[in-house]
Amino acid sequence: MATVKSLDDLKRIREEALKKQQMKETSGKTEVIVGMGTVGIAAGARETLKTIMDMIENENLSDIIVRQTGNIGLDSFEPIVQVVLPGEEKVTYGKVNPEMARQIIKEHIIGGKIITEYQIMG
């Protein structure tokens, strides 16, 4: 018999999350955006985003906002991932497969270092 998730479990999760937030300085949130238009989806954008979400879950990375958006307008570079660190310019990565997504999380989001070889546009 599967244990049914209850909203009480979620309330506990919320309390924990709030405690963590209070301990931290409000340094702003990192944003990760994945393009999810038809071309992106066909090129594997869902798997890329899923990898990012799994990483956040497994590495317990708080204060990251994950967003998906429609077509970004660079079809031939799909899947596209954009990373915005607090107070920094948006960085756009192209043809991001799950392995590259893991690297982007580790090196850019955790380590703060842009992976220039995956970068497109500026």
Next chain:
Amino acid sequence: MRELALHILDIAENSISAGADQIKISVNEDFLNDLLTITVEDNGKGMDAETLEKITDPFITSRTTRQVGLGIPFFKAAAEACDGTFQIESEVGAGTKVASVFKHSHIDRMPLGDITGTLQTLIIGTPEVNWVFEYVVDQNCFVFDDQPIKETLDGVPLSEPAVMKFIREMINEGIQDVRQKVSSTI
């Protein structure tokens, strides 16, 4: 696309582009009548009759911004290749409903695929939309509504790691539960 779940994701993206803030996805596996029905229903801005007529034709587009692309013709073709039907109803200012019916046992029917992955993408990635997912297998039903979750969270983001885990497990368990109930009655 290799999974119906990817088509669902793509169709739901159209609903988001149409400005919907209520989107309901239903998957109904009816083994008794050998049918698989997928519907995506939104309260977005809708389309007029003329646009609606053009929408299933991949070679006609009136868009200026990329709101609706090849997704709908792909989905229609996928259903029709499986002795199925495709229907789209829309009303300006009220919303759009897309419904695809497949012959469940058809050899060319794509697998449902990673429904949880599709829902996670939509729910976590578009928190401003109220997502409802209904999964029916014969007479067993699982309904996921993210509204009570958001109310309980009261400002804590959905992309909080423990929250993402909660949502993922809740959907997975719901889907598994409905499937198990069905297989245990056969």
